[in-house]
Amino acid sequence: MNRYDPLKIEQKWQAKWEADKAFKATEIDNKPKMFLAEMFPYPSGAGLHVGHVRNFTIVDILTRFYAQQGLNVLRPFGYDTFGLPAENYAIKTGTAPQAVTKTNTDNFRKQAKRLGYYIDWSREINTSDPEYYKWTQWCFLQLYKKGLAYQKESYQWWCPVDQTVLANEQVENGKCWRCGHEVEKKKMKQWFFCITEYADELLDNIDSLEWPERIKTMQKNWIGRSVGAEIDFKVKNGRKITVFTTRPDTIKGATFMVVAPEYSGLDALLTDDTRDAVLKYKQTALKKSEIERQENKDKTGVFTGSYAINPATKTEIPIWVADYVLASYGTGAIMAVPAMDDRDREFAERFNLPIVETELVDRDLYGTPKTTYRMRDWLISRQRYWGCPIPIAYDKAGNPHPIPEDQLPVTLPEIKDYQPDQSGRSALAKATDWLKVKLFNEDTGEMEEMTRETDTLDGYACSSWYLWRYASPHDRQAAWDPEAIKYWEPLDYYIGGDHAVAHLLYVRFWCKFFADEGYLPFREPVKRLLYNGYINAPDGKKMSKSKGNVIDPLDVINDGYGADTLRTYEMFIGPYEMDAVWDPRSVGGVYRFLNRCWTLCNDFCESKTNSNVSSRSSAARQRESKRAVPVATGDGDAGREENSTIRHQTIKKVTTDIHKYQFNTAVAALMEYVNELYKSGATQDDLITLAKLLKPFAPHLASEMLEHLDANDAWPTWDNQYLTSDTVTVVVQVNGKLRATLTVDAAALDDEQKIIDLALAEPKIQKYTTSGIKKTIFIKKAKLLNLVV
């Protein structure tokens, strides 16, 4: 007898898949397509972790499920390789990020193959490959041409450790998302993408997406649309202050105004008496870290010395400066209505400002309707080396000029010292030869030596279009091929457990932009999004190197469990969208299940061979009769009809569960099936069905079984006629409590009176019905009778 040897089986099939290029998608086909992808990983030096395996396995199950159903499936793979970890490693060790990236992607590829994933390896992409980032730069230039990539000088989040600015989305609780250090505000000229241009559409389309509600809500919160009005307040010195408010109807209660410390018109409001105090306040406010602002919400502020006229009441109201008003939201100035707004009231009470009850006026009486958003434009400059160079150069006057498209890519120069220079610029500033570029200056009409931009693009820019690159990953003529796009896109399934807001918002933004430019025939890039939960360590805590509680998936495989057990276990661990805790002992349970599948198949094949040999020794026969696993053979076998029911039940359960992404209960159904086959004996049909249903989860073992059984992997279908049985169990309740069950012919369900009579004939029921029956309730669908006494 052959033991289940996962390592041997998996090696065999992985070699075969590799040699056959088994998972290559058909380019463009008449067949219906199915395009699936995980959120491509950042290939760290540590290799795949169990979270990757959970994510990739969900994609793999759906991919294989649809492949077995005969669809033309595309499941490519890629690496998000630009970013700080590789660069910081380069600074520390002097190893080029290019080399580190090569090592890490090679390792990721090897490990993904070791897990048996259905990946079209001919479509691998890598964001730091010049062939790829050439087109990232092309995308930038399209946005630039339309004025949606622009430069602006303003206060930005700056991480002093990583020496770079950060997008709003990359500041978490006042700290850098990468290194965790507190961020500061720094006034800098930076590049932005004008995502706010699409704010309304990004918000309005959310409801139409087949995405988890949680993610949709997070995106809505992030965009944060407020509908209100802008109102001009005349200042006594002849200027005006425009405020944004969602409650223009409360204007009569506006008893003072407040501007942010960074408010651009602040200086003009100051008087000689107030100037020193206000400037001192401004300085303190700018130095305050985000953390400090969050911890101390006591209102602070100072009077500017100026007054404005409330256009509704015509009264003079004082203008204050306070840091509870944000420069970056609305106009950076507010009308304060302490009678209506808690923050204004708190401020008024703190500084003894008047609070007057207000009667409401018509919303449009004093202002013009205006909508603002919480979302800001996307800051894309990074003062780092290991990123996609921004294809811009500056002339002598400092004006930016785009690098012509035919000169792309602007490749990263190879350098020796990756440390950013101390002036707040990336290490690229030190690549003196690379910095110089001769370009035609359209302003002067002459060729001119210009200086390249030394900022690189936020990594999120590189991942904002890779889903379209997958359609034609090696296209040298264009970022993506319109014909391939038309066939494959949009993405049918996108699966991940991170990037709920930033990445998923950016991809949607670029999609709408390129749709407007005529490059994409759709406005939403991702039809269905699945968001899987984390896997925590056996101690219930988050896995981390420092805590020493990391489970390495490759260790699990190499300990002898194999990839099939690892994959199936991670699906069985719980609902895919919930966080889960790794339980080493439960891994063994899944291994036992696969072992039982193997044993059933192996015993069946052996007994089939043996039954053709008439000269079996009686000892061999005796040995066999002691074996606990019965094997049903031949069409006339008694177990056959019985198995048809559970076989078809299992097909239905597994198929519908996969459609509902309930992978854990699909595995449970397969376990039940195997348990039943152990009891009643397995026919060839049973085993083929089992292998086919098992294949998305444990593809190596299932392939081996199908080979032994001489069968293909076409997804089985169920026949409803096998799902009904001749007899049914009817539940009999008294006052809603289970008191007895009846076994009756299925036909009897149509005869309510007969069921009642049968129930009343039961001694167990009679015990409870001596006082007479008030009412009977029979639910045919639930096969349930309730007697009310």
Place this chain on the structure above:
RNA sequence: GGGCGAAUGGCGGAAUUGGUAGACGCGUUGGACUCAAAAUCCAAUGGUAGCAAUACCAUGAGGGUUCGAUUCCCUCUUCGCCCACCA
């Protein structure tokens, strides 16, 4: 402070257009096989009482609707996530 979600045996989790609560797995206990162990196989396994049939209790707590509630409604507790001085 606002929003969303969750709470079921010793553990992970099943089951909801309201209809047999605890599928499946882990763990535990007993047994078979073995010189022995591992592996494998079989059986039992929510709690309390009982030899048993069985009875009562039980889905975070308390109310409500209903013939019937893990499922629907109200109040509360705890935990998780998101947003948070956004005018």
